[in-house]
Amino acid sequence: MTVEERIERVLKDAVRRTRRASAPETLSEAISYSVFPGGGRMRPRLCVAVAEACGGKEPKVCDAAAASLELLHCASLVHDDLPCFDDAAIRRGKPSVHRAFSEPIAVLTGDAMIVLAFETLCEGAAHVPARLPGLIRIVGRAVGAPAGIIAGQAWESEPTINLSAYQRAKTGALFIAAVEAGAFSANSDPESWTQVGEKLGEAYQVADDLHDAMSTGDELGKPVGQDARHRRPNAVKELGVTDCISRLKGLLGEAISAVPPCTGRAELVLMIEQETRRFIPRRLAACAA
């Protein structure tokens, strides 16, 4: 089974647990709609890749950690799309959850997916419970207050934004958690991986800014120009396209340099390099070669 298949399987099992004959059907339909078909599944793939690079012998644990991060990522997308935030009509090329279902269902879908993420993590690590507190800490820190993705979104409600805390919370936190949870599930020191996650998170932020500024909506599967519309910081506006691409490549190089010694280092580096191609908008791929 490929890594991608393993991730989809754990996600499917998790979503299936939300269904039952005597349960409200729309909620479980909306949860499934929010998770499938997925986007790049970058964070869970990274989590599993790091666990394997560390020689992890507990695929069940790292798959559960990976799936929990993906569920939390999907939950944040559903809530970020709500009318009181981005009011986005389209996500992953189809109507956003509040458009396809309703606003109440979108709020509840995000809520239920946060709970499901912790349940999924728990089920995957229940046979090695001593690992569970560390995993919950890594995942919780990446999502909640003071410095996870929810806090990142909350920065947009502050009169003055601390730009580095904002970007680290909104984008970096889940990448940091992906590498840390991967390492921890393989019995390796999560902190020796933090910097890899930080640099990949920053690279992704720059890539996302490039996509937002340069792609068409069809390429992206969501509305473009959202940063300008919501007056959010965007690296393209700040640096210009060429310098942005240089910065992106520089950050990916720094991420690779930060990978600590481990048994599967070469494969992991290759995977991060391949990821670069996904990061760069198609029409800019030529300039980035």
Added chain:
Amino acid sequence: MTVEERIERVLKDAVRRTRRASAPETLSEAISYSVFPGGGRMRPRLCVAVAEACGGKEPKVCDAAAASLELLHCASLVHDDLPCFDDAAIRRGKPSVHRAFSEPIAVLTGDAMIVLAFETLCEGAAHVPARLPGLIRIVGRAVGAPAGIIAGQAWESEPTINLSAYQRAKTGALFIAAVEAGAFSANSDPESWTQVGEKLGEAYQVADDLHDAMSTGDELGKPVGQDARHRRPNAVKELGVTDCISRLKGLLGEAISAVPPCTGRAELVLMIEQETRRFIPRRLAACAA
């Protein structure tokens, strides 16, 4: 330290963890605003009372479980008050979170409190990790899909409501979790307590219906007549006031009968009887004597 003080202390410690110099301030203010001052803290007091009735020797574990249930309860109130649900202006005698802060902050506050609940549970049980999977299962089941409070709220979006599944999910689930988590944290069999939680949950539902139909807004600290306004089922409408009070007392009697043998049975029964007084609206207390 009284049980009440223990619960407030764990909640304060949890809320404090959401603050940090480089964190978005409004979010942590809104979290604190949602938790303090509390309502009756019925669910966490019940959780601790059951743990003590079972002779529990791990107050840290049951306090954490109690606090996590209260955080999840508070999170559900913040989201239920949102404009797309009840659009409630008042909660616990002060402006609801979206009125006092903003709608984005109210969504994020509820989200962050769900995460905080699992982190709090994890911190309190990290020294006995073998207990953690069971506690997460009990708490997760009470909150998420298919049958927790979030699913309960989602029933209101269905074309046809399964009334018993709706009420069990929306109100019963957290009471069931309170007694089960209390018992489990004291090394007792949680399932021998399920029925106590079910009956207390049903009693609370009837009491809440009575309050909604009979109290004034000042007594209740939230708008009255919400069930009629939102066309939700209400036992007063169905049974009338006198039969409602009889039913409430009957359910509390059944809850007490269901309490399994345990070292502190007498004290627990006394506590449930005292709770009855809180359950019945002040102006009806005379008829209920």
